[in-house]
Amino acid sequence: MVINLSQEHSLVSNWVAELRDTEIQKDRMRFRRNLERIGEIAAYEISKILPTRDIEVTTSLGTASATVLSEQPVLTTILRAGLPLHQGLLNYFDKADCAFVSAYRKHNTDGTFEIALEYYSSPDIENRILILSDPMLATGASLVKTVQYLREEGEPKNIHIVAAIACSVGIEHVQRHIPEAVIWCGTIDDELTAKGYIVPGLGDAGDLAFGPKIQN
Ligand SMILES: O=P(O)(O)OC[C@H]1O[C@H](OP(=O)(O)OP(=O)(O)O)[C@H](O)[C@@H]1O
Ligand SMILES: O=c1cc[nH]c(=O)[nH]1
Numbered sequence: 001m002v003i004n005l006s007q008e009h010s011l012v013s014n015w016v017a018e019l020r021d022t023e024i025q026k027d028r029m030r031f032r033r034n035l036e037r038i039g040e041i042a043a044y045e046i047s048k049i050l051p052t053r054d055i056e057v058t059t060s061l062g063t064a065s066a067t068v069l070s071e072q073p074v075l076t077t078i079l080r081a082g083l084p085l086h087q088g089l090l091n092y093f094d095k096a097d098c099a100f101v102s103a104y105r106k107h108n109t110d111g112t113f114e115i116a117l118e119y120y121s122s123p124d125i126e127n128r129i130l131i132l133s134d135p136m137l138a139t140g141a142s143l144v145k146t147v148q149y150l151r152e153e154g155e156p157k158n159i160h161i162v163a164a165i166a167c168s169v170g171i172e173h174v175q176r177h178i179p180e181a182v183i184w185c186g187t188i189d190d191e192l193t194a195k196g197y198i199v200p201g202l203g204d205a206g207d208l209a210f211g212p213k214i215q216n
């Protein structure tokens with residue numbers, strides 16, 4: 001299932017427009033904050049379909065009935081571009097456990113690339129609700145490889161994927177390999193360059209959030 005958070009107009013479309021704009025992108029703090037805000041809205045939307053339980057809360061004047069989450073998700077992100085989106089999810093799921101994975105494109109001299117996974121820090125994800133965030137779902141290779149890697153340690157009961165911009169080709173790749181995943185995205189673009197960049201996309205999310213890095 002794919003949920004496009006820009007299907008109907010909301011502030012999300014405004015933040016995605018700012019993320020794409022080459023002038024506004026010069027403000028790294030705004031770029032990171034816009035990713036964070038999309039993470040916050042995604043958390044709010046996902047919370048509507050998470051399991052709940054009813055509780056009684058003692059107030060100073062009586063007792064109130066309330067419905068609250070019955071369990072906390074595991075928020076997993078892919079370093080480094082995933083950090084601002086992850087922070088947004090964590091701002092709202094403030095009691096969640098967190099996992100971090102490093103997955104990056106290791107470029108070959110012929111222009112092709114492989115996904116290198118080198119670092120992994122996670123709680124036990126067996127039977128947990130996994131929310132995996134990465135701002136750019138381009139080919140989908142990083143997300144699929146990350147989920148395959150995490151599954152060697154435990155089987156989550158639900159998988160949610162959060163992206164700011166998802167490419168339709170990448171969505172199909174994820175759906176082929178993780179058909180049960182629910183994909184929440186800020187918007188959907190249809191093109192990918194030969195180097196795997198989303199068009200119109202926004203450029204390199206990691207560089208725009210944190211500055212350029214040396215090529216690996
Ligand atoms: O869907 P895919 O084709 O796998 O591409 C998406 C990946 O590319 C970006 O990371 P990048 O390799 O630029 O690393 P960075 O976070 O260090 O910038 C992005 O944050 C994703 O992890
Ligand atoms: O368009 C893209 C694709 C992958 N990673 C990015 O940061 N941008």
Ligand SMILES: [Mg+2]
Binds near residue numbers: 081204205206207
């Ligand atoms: Mg990058």
